[in-house]
Amino acid sequence: SDWSSDVCSSDLETSSVAVLHSHRSAGAYYTAWQNIQNGSAQIILATRHGIFAPFKNLTTIFHIEPSDDAYKQWDMSPRYQTSVAVDTLLELTGARLFSVGTLPFAEAVTLGELPTASTAPEYINLRLERYQKNFGAISVPLEAALRETLSREESALLFIHQSGLESFSVCTECKAIFRCPECTTPLRLTVSDEYTCHQCNYKSSLFPSCPECHSIHFKSVGFGSEKVKREVQKMFPGATVFIADKKHLAAEKDLAGYLQKIAATPKSILITTGSLLRFPPLPKLTLTAMIDADSL
Numbered sequence: 001s002d003w004s005s006d007v008c009s010s011d012l013e014t015s016s017v018a019v020l021h022s023h024r025s026a027g028a029y030y031t032a033w034q035n036i037q038n039g040s041a042q043i044i045l046a047t048r049h050g051i052f053a054p055f056k057n058l059t060t061i062f063h064i065e066p067s068d069d070a071y072k073q074w075d076m077s078p079r080y081q082t083s084v085a086v087d088t089l090l091e092l093t094g095a096r097l098f099s100v101g102t103l104p105f106a107e108a109v110t111l112g113e114l115p116t117a118s119t120a121p122e123y124i125n126l127r128l129e130r131y132q133k134n135f136g137a138i139s140v141p142l143e144a145a146l147r148e149t150l151s152r153e154e155s156a157l158l159f160i161h162q163s164g165l166e167s168f169s170v171c172t173e174c175k176a177i178f179r180c181p182e183c184t185t186p187l188r189l190t191v192s193d194e195y196t197c198h199q200c201n202y203k204s205s206l207f208p209s210c211p212e213c214h215s216i217h218f219k220s221v222g223f224g225s226e227k228v229k230r231e232v233q234k235m236f237p238g239a240t241v242f243i244a245d246k247k248h249l250a251a252e253k254d255l256a257g258y259l260q261k262i263a264a265t266p267k268s269i270l271i272t273t274g275s276l277l278r279f280p281p282l283p284k285l286t287l288t289a290m291i292d293a294d295s296l
Contacts, residue, residue: 020046020053048073048082051089058093061086066099067161070186126292136231137223137291143235146269149287150239153266156287158232160225162198163245163273164188167222169195173215181211189220223292225271232269240265244272259283 018032018041035041039056046053048071063086071082090097124139134140137160149156168186169178178187180197187195187204195204209216225245232241242262252258262270263283270276270283 015040016042018044018046018053020044020050022047022049051082051085055089055093058089058095061089061095061097063097063099068185123293137228138231138235142289145287145289146232146236150236150267150269152286154286155266155268155270155283156289157270157272157282157285158228158289158291159272160223160228160291161273162188162222162224163226163243163247164190164196164198164224165220165227167224169218169220171210171213171215172217172219174210174213176210176212178208178210178218188224189218190226225273228271228291232271236269238267240268242268242270244270244276246273246275249275 015035018035020029020032020036024032032041033053036044037054037056044050044053044055063083066083073080073082086097089095122141124141126134126139129139138146146156165188167188169189170176171178178195179185180187180200180202182202183197183200185197185199187197187202190196195208196202208218210218225243229241229243232239242265244259244262249255249258262268270285276282
């Protein structure tokens with residue numbers, strides 16, 4: 001929405017360019033909606049709810065940073081995942097889709113050229129475990145598999161889609177997502193108890209407050225590499241735990257030595273984001289798990 005607002009403020013919007021986002025006035029939003037409906041809008045800049053606009057002769061869709069959590073409509077009805085809704089829109093309109101971003105969808109990743117696994121992947125529904133009071137990132141079957149792997153002094157890899165402690169924070173009073181004031185990206189809590197933006201490096205004050213209602217109480221949503229590490233270390237105190245995300249890899253002066261150390265350490269658990277995939281080959285692994293896979 002920040003990008004769309006910049007377009008509006010620069011007086012670039014005409015009848016052929018429509019902008020849809022929640023911060024627009026009712027009149028401006030209605031005018032943009034009408035221009036889309038009558039076909040005069042040739043370029044449409046929109047946030048996630050723009051996929052429900054009354055398109056006419058839609059031929060091309062650009063999905064910018066499709067892995068961003070902001071594309072999930074989770075806090076009000078109707079609840080939907082934009083990437084799924086876009087697939088339906090493609091079927092209805094026959095348009096072409098271009099996904100532009102740094103990370104691919106999990107559904108788009110093919111493992112056909114890699115060695116075949118000895119067992120089929122197992123999918124765990126964490127929602128069912130929430131009813132059993134397990135609110136962590138590690139499911140009961142994954143804990144058992146990790147315990148078995150470590151007992152044989154072998155290594156495991158836990159893949160998480162982002163670094164830090166969480167995906168984002170929500171105000172417990174007004175339910176607003178705590179976002180960066182510079183670029184509106186959801187802010188993430190760090191181990192230093194600060195909120196940072198992974199897009200523009202903005203840092204909050206030590207005691208941040210909600211910009212909507214000024215409450216200082218936030219609820220963490222989702223998992224990051226740091227939170228998974230804390231949980232794993234508490235669960236398996238005898239294991240060696242490594243993190244190989246963008247932040248940790250950038251801090252290593254001897255990156256090659258760090259990667260060799262990971263590969264040579266038995267009874268270890270490697271927690272990584274997509275950053276490690278830039279440095280093949282991966283160490284020999286007995287077990288691989290994707291944490292919070294529907295967020296990838």
